[in-house]
Amino acid sequence: xxxxxxxxxxxxxxxxxxxxxxxxxxxxxxxxxxxxxxxxxxxxxxxxxxxxxxxxxxxxxxxxxxxxxxxxxxxxxxxxxxxxxxxxxxxxxxxxxxxxxxxxxxxxxxxxxxxxxxxxxxxxxxxxxxxxxxxxxxxxxxxxxxxxxxxxxxxxxxxxxxxxxxxxxxxxxxxx
Amino acid sequence: xxxxxxxxxxxxxxxxxxxxxxxxxxxxxxxxxxxxxxxxxxxxxxxxxxxxxxxxxxxxxxxxxxxxxxxxxxxxxxxxxxxxxxxxxxxxxxxxxxxxxxxxxxxxxxxxxxxxxxxxxxxxxxxxxxxxxxxxxxxxxxxxxxxxxxxxxxxxxxxxxxxxxxxxxxxxxxxxxxxxxxxxxxxxxxxxxxxxxxxxxxxxxxxxxxxxxxxxxxxxxxxxxxxxxxxxxxxxxxxxxxxxxxxxxxxxxxxxxxxxxxxxxxxxxxxxxxxxxxxxxxxxxxxxxxxxxxxxxxxxxxxxxxxxxxxxxxxxxxxxxxxxxxxxxxxxxxxxxxxxxxxxxxxxxxxxxxxxxxxxxxxxxxxxxxxxxxxxxxxxxxxxxxxxxxxxxxxxxxxxxxxxxxxxxxxxxxxxxxxxxxxxxxxxxxxxxxxxxxxxxxxxxxxxxxxxxxxxxxxxxxxxxxxxxxxxxxxxxxxxxxxxxxxxxxxxxxxxxxxxxxxxxxxxxxxxxxxxxx
Numbered sequence: 001x002x003x004x005x006x007x008x009x010x011x012x013x014x015x016x017x018x019x020x021x022x023x024x025x026x027x028x029x030x031x032x033x034x035x036x037x038x039x040x041x042x043x044x045x046x047x048x049x050x051x052x053x054x055x056x057x058x059x060x061x062x063x064x065x066x067x068x069x070x071x072x073x074x075x076x077x078x079x080x081x082x083x084x085x086x087x088x089x090x091x092x093x094x095x096x097x098x099x100x101x102x103x104x105x106x107x108x109x110x111x112x113x114x115x116x117x118x119x120x121x122x123x124x125x126x127x128x129x130x131x132x133x134x135x136x137x138x139x140x141x142x143x144x145x146x147x148x149x150x151x152x153x154x155x156x157x158x159x160x161x162x163x164x165x166x167x168x169x170x171x172x173x174x175x176x
Numbered sequence: 177x178x179x180x181x182x183x184x185x186x187x188x189x190x191x192x193x194x195x196x197x198x199x200x201x202x203x204x205x206x207x208x209x210x211x212x213x214x215x216x217x218x219x220x221x222x223x224x225x226x227x228x229x230x231x232x233x234x235x236x237x238x239x240x241x242x243x244x245x246x247x248x249x250x251x252x253x254x255x256x257x258x259x260x261x262x263x264x265x266x267x268x269x270x271x272x273x274x275x276x277x278x279x280x281x282x283x284x285x286x287x288x289x290x291x292x293x294x295x296x297x298x299x300x301x302x303x304x305x306x307x308x309x310x311x312x313x314x315x316x317x318x319x320x321x322x323x324x325x326x327x328x329x330x331x332x333x334x335x336x337x338x339x340x341x342x343x344x345x346x347x348x349x350x351x352x353x354x355x356x357x358x359x360x361x362x363x364x365x366x367x368x369x370x371x372x373x374x375x376x377x378x379x380x381x382x383x384x385x386x387x388x389x390x391x392x393x394x395x396x397x398x399x400x401x402x403x404x405x406x407x408x409x410x411x412x413x414x415x416x417x418x419x420x421x422x423x424x425x426x427x428x429x430x431x432x433x434x435x436x437x438x439x440x441x442x443x444x445x446x447x448x449x450x451x452x453x454x455x456x457x458x459x460x461x462x463x464x465x466x467x468x469x470x471x472x473x474x475x476x477x478x479x480x481x482x483x484x485x486x487x488x489x490x491x492x493x494x495x496x497x498x499x500x501x502x503x504x505x506x507x508x509x510x511x512x513x514x515x516x517x518x519x520x521x522x523x524x525x526x527x528x529x530x531x532x533x534x535x536x537x538x539x540x541x542x543x544x545x546x547x548x549x550x551x552x553x554x555x556x557x558x559x560x561x562x563x564x565x566x567x568x569x570x571x572x573x574x575x576x577x578x579x580x581x582x583x584x585x586x587x588x589x590x591x592x593x594x595x596x597x598x599x600x601x602x603x604x605x606x607x608x609x610x611x612x613x614x615x616x617x618x619x620x621x622x623x624x625x626x627x628x629x630x631x632x633x634x635x636x637x638x639x640x641x642x643x644x645x646x647x648x649x650x651x652x653x654x655x656x657x658x659x660x661x662x663x664x665x666x667x668x669x670x671x672x673x674x675x676x677x678x679x680x681x682x683x684x685x686x687x688x689x690x691x692x693x694x
Contacts, residue, residue, distance in 0.1 A: 007179075014183035021187070025194040029201055036205045043212040047219055051552065051579060084652050086645050089626070126654035129582055169216065172223045173552075174582040175654070176591055 020148065027145035031162050034070035038137055039165040041066040046135050046167040053175030055125040057117045072139045072163060078113050080125075081105040081132040105132065126175035134168025207569035214568065217263045218577040222561045225256035225281075226579050229559075233585055235628050237428055240414035240585065240688035246290070246323055249283050253292050256281065256561065275321055279530035279540045282523060282560040284553055286586045287345040288328040289519060293526045294321050294533040319533055327522055329515045331487075332477040338467065344511045346554065346587055348501065349684075350459075353692065356466045362692050365459030366452070366684065367507065369497045379453045382663065384674045386453050386681065391419070391444040393617050396641040399629040400427045404639065410443045414585075414688025419443040430629050449681035460497060469495040473510065488513050512554055519553070520545075527562065538565035543576055552580050556589060585622050588683045590662060593618045593676055594651070600644040605665075605676050606658040607650035612671055618679020 045063040049055050067074055084104045116125045127133065138161040142150070146162055229252040233239035239248060257271040257278075281292040299316035314320075330343040332354075340354030340361065348367045355361065372380040379386050391408040398407055398418055407418040417426050417438040424440055425432040463469045473490045480486075490506050499505045524542040531540050543562070545553075552558060558580040566573040594602040598615040602624060623642040631637055649656035658665055666673035 010178075010180045010183075014179050017183045018186050022190060022194070025190075025198070029197065032201050032205055036208055039209050040212050043216060047216055051219060051577075052548075053582075082653055084648075086652070089640055089643060122659055124659075126657070128651070128654070167216070169220065170223065172219070172226070173580045174591075 024145060024148050027143065027148060031143050031145050034072060034139075034143070035163045035165070037070050038067050038074070038163055042135055042137050042165040043167045046133060046169065049127070049133055050169050050171050051173060053127050053129065053171055053173040055113065055117065055127070057123050060117050067137060070163075072143055073141045074137050074163075075140045076110065077136045078110045079134050080108045080113065080127065081134075082108060083128070083130040083132075085130070103130070124175070127171045128174040129171060131171040132168065133171060134166065136164070136166035138164040203569055207571050210568045211571070211573060211575075214264070214563070214566070214573050215575050215577070217260075218561060218563050218575055219579065220263055221256050221259040222559050222577045222579040224259035225252045225561070226559050226581050228252045228255035229283075230581065230583055234622070234625050237415070237426075242326070242690075245285075249290060249292070249323060252283075252559070253281060260563075276534045276536050277563055277565050279527040279534070279562050279564055280523060280560075281562070282519065283323075284519065284558050284560065285326075286557060287343055287349070287351070288326050288330075290326055291324045291522060291526050292322065293324065293530065294319050295324065296320075324526070327518060329511075329518050331514045332479075333471050333475045334477045335471060335475040336467075338471070338475075340468070344514050346515075346556065347589065348507075349689070352463075352468065356468075361466075363459060363462055364689065364691055365455045367459065367495065367497075367500050368453070368456040369460075369500050371453060371457045371460065373457060379450060379457060381453050381677055381681075382666070382673065384670060384677050386449050386674075386678055388450060389446040389617075389678060389682065391446055393615070394446060396623060397639055397643065398427060398641065399627075399637075399639060400425075400430060400432045402632050408443050410438060410446055410448065411683070411686030412438060412448075414686070417443065446682060448683075448685040449678040452681035452685035455685070463495060464497075469493060469497060471495060486517060512550070515554065516550055523560075527564075534565070536565045538572060540564050543574060545576075545578075549578050552578050555580050557581050557584055557586055583622060583625060586687075588620065588680065588687060590680070592621050593679045593683065594621050594624065595619075595672070595675060595679075596642075596644055601647055602644045602651060603647040604650035604654070604657055605662070605672070606660070607647060608656045608658055609647075609649050610672070612675070616675060618675045618682075620679070620683045 041063055045059065048059060064076075067076075082105060084106060087104045088102060113125055117123055140161070143162060146160075229248055232248040232251055233245075236244060236248070238244040254271070257274050260274050260278075261269050261271070275294075279293065283290040283292070297314055297316065297318045297320045299314050299318070328343045329345065330341050332339075332341045337357045338354070340352050340356065343351040343353075349365070350367060352361060352363045368381065370382045374380060374385070391410070394410075395406050395408050396416075398405060398409075398416075400418075405420065407420050409416045409418045411417075415426050417424050417435070418432075419440050422440060423434075424438050424443065425434055427433070471494050472492070473485065473487055473494065476485055476487055478485065488509065490510055492506055494506050494510045496506050500507050502508070520542075527540050527542040534540065541564075553560070558578055560576060560578050562576045564572075564574045591604065593605060595605055595607070595610060595612075596602050596617055596619050597611065598613045602619070603610045605618075619642060624640065624644070624646070626638050626640055628636050628638050646652050662676075666676070
């Protein structure tokens with residue numbers, strides 16, 4: 001009787017060690033690679049926008065395709081801070097150039113940008129020199145490695161993601 | 177063997193493998209993310225360099241002149257290295273150390289380019305005698321970093337009795353120098369089609385008659401002799417001449433300078449636009465008269481005598497005036513080819529020569545620039561920076577960055593013209609919400625940029641030559657800008673077309689262009 005119990009425990013342990021452990025390591029590596037892909041894709045996407053001054057539907061769908069190829073689903077948040085130079089120049093003119101006014105920025109978010117990109121015509125989002133763009137990406141599904149970890153030591157909270165990348169910077173050219 | 181032992185054996189085998197694999201993957205990830213960080217940082221440093229060039233050139237009245245331009249570029253190079261040393265978390269490294277990894281910086285200008293790279297100083301006995309007292313610190317055979325001589329985007333053509341060098345630029349402006357039928361020629365101008373000379377001596381472009389402009393419409397703020405005033409002006413050869421109380425003067429370092437070149441009537445009746453289109457008309461007539469419009473890519477002089485031309489072969493003539501302004505015209509295809517060829521040729525030499533100067537044991541090579549990169553270069557004047565040979569984990573970093581300068585005084589592009597309406601709002605030409613009134617005028621977008629001056633107490637103050645609100649529809653954002661081609665857009669808007677063509681002609685004619693008179 002005792003022997004049988006030990007055997008059952010031994011078999012269970014062996015299964016965990018021989019199957020689950022390699023699976024966990026492999027899925028961890030897969031996440032690493034996904035992380036890398038997303039990070040590189042995000043940086044490239046943002047840098048392209050920064051140097052050309054525009055977001056085209058082609059580039060955006062290429063970006064979505066790139067990060068989608070990792071097999072996960074992602075939440076993409078884009079924010080463009082549009083530089084409004086007008087307050088700056090008004091203040092300066094009033095005080096006869098003794099002080100420089102501050103630039104004001106107002107923000108445009110993901111859904112507004114996507115609306116433009118999805119339009120039938122005029123679907124290129126044009127930016128100007130001095131605007132600021134930032135893009136952040138994180139995964140919304142549970143990757144295999146997250147699921148396995150959840151199964152063994154349920155320490156993962158609701159909003160936790162494992163794959164995340166963000167990049168941003170000043171737009172250097174006016175798009176046309 | 178028991179199952180337990182088997183499992184233990186398995187773990188003993190797998191654990192080290194997975195550990196090694198994990199650290200290897202981690203390593204690769206770090207290398208690759210470092211690489212993309214470097215790419216962005218290089219972009220940032222290049223942008224800082226460009227900003228420095230912009231600021232310096234806006235705030236100098238002589239920024240068109242070559243020595244002033246070289247000074248601005250040298251300052252911009254210093255900014256690049258400063259930005260590099262702070263941005264790359266390599267704070268403390270000096271410009272000299274970083275220079276070992278930067279094989280070249282290229283400043284592509286309007287009709288040529290500068291390359292910043294090392295060279296060996298020639299300091300022979302003759303030069304030493306000449307500059308005995310100054311420049312004592314330089315030695316013969318010493319490696320120095322600096323700007324190499326300006327290289328033009330030019331190409332030589334030989335056909336029958338024609339032997340000319342044509343210099344291209346970032347737009348339709350060309351310079352022709354050489355001999356035709358044994359006579360020396362030196363001609364300049366923009367290549368335009370659809371020009372008609374009317375009987376009364378006026379000129380029509382694209383069906384729009386170009387008229388002189390009233391000087392009072394063209395007024396700008398200027399700071400001079402401790403005063404701040406709004407005056408009518410004309411821009412000639414890069415210099416703005418202002419009229420006040422019957423006197424015409426220009427401003428240099430905040431002081432008004434008397435001159436005899438420009439009269440007051442030239443300012444009150446601005447004919448720059450007419451002159452621009454007439455110059456283009458005369459160039460076209462000249463080219464047709466001497467058969468220059470018949471030149472083809474087969475007439476390119478074979479410098480290397482290889483028999484194989486390095487330029488694209490184009491069917492038909494290069495200067496086919498029927499569609500010369502179209503983006504896909506023979507002229508534009510060839511112009512881009514010449515510019516590309518010229519930059520590639522000199523840059524690849526500069527970069528491969530860098531192996532000789534650099535203290536780093538890496539093989540420096542010019543990376544292949546993509547088509548989209550060339551698009552950026554053709555678009556406007558720009559800076560190309562290279563960073564090579566930096567060790568990033570398992571790889572050696574090899575990157576470049578191209579940043580286009582959209583605000584500069586060297587060039588008037590099609591979108592450099594803003595339309596200013598009565599309510600003092602500036603619009604882009606293709607603003608869908610633009611309403612023209614009788615006080616509307618086309619202005620150069622650079623005049624909207626902030627300038628600085630020093631008052632009598634030595635304090636720096638700021639002003640805008642042209643003040644107005646930038647349109648929220650077409651400048652602050654570009655939400656209401658039409659995508660149509662300019663010529664199509666103007667079809668049912670003759671008034672706007674006239675304003676725009678006049679402003680474009682006026683500003684282009686006012687730019688500084690060195691002209692060799694023969």
